[in-house]
Amino acid sequence: AQTVTQSQPEMSVQEAETVTLSCTYDTSESNYYLFWYKQPPSRQMILVIRQEAYKQQNATENRFSVNFQKAAKSFSLKISDSQLGDTAMYFCAFMRSTGGFKTIFGAGTRLFVKA
């Protein structure tokens, strides 16, 4: 069974600085999708960035980028130039690409951006 582990329950960063959130996963699948979702205090789930396992190039979305290490089964999120609005829970998620699309979420990392 697939598992997703986020080892940092809580992190903080100064505004304008860079922070990296960690995520590791376990799977025997060769093709799958990985996602980072943001959940601000409003509790809305917002997709931040996605990565397809067959792509070696790391995904980037504006200030958000990932470091995808397939062999190590690691998928970290880097937030550059942190903003107060980045304060939220961040969830790493794994989705298999065959046999049904069950999505497994990590426990989350609570990020505080300090002024």
Place this chain on the structure above:
Amino acid sequence: DSGVTQTPKHLITATGQRVTLRCSPRSGDLSVYWYQQSLDQGLQFLIQYYNGEERAKGNILERFSAQQFPDLHSELNLSSLELGDSALYFCASSVDPTSRANEQYFGPGTRLTVT
């Protein structure tokens, strides 16, 4: 606004009761997913439907059931409610699970409180 709607926003009911949560996916999306988020925890995948058919199942209790109707809206039925069922229930939708990246767009959630 993700385009996914969920009703009701809040629901308060007593133990032993039955409730129905409703989800309307984004226009054009064929797949619907249901998740449960208990207090300060990650999301637990419950079930996925694609074009009216069940495609993937998570740790959904036997007291819970879901269906997707011909107009693609979905309902999650929770019966014999227990205090531990109190949670935020999310619905998400995507275009086609086999499409590239399969991004899921989340609704605002239904907060269920069982007293």
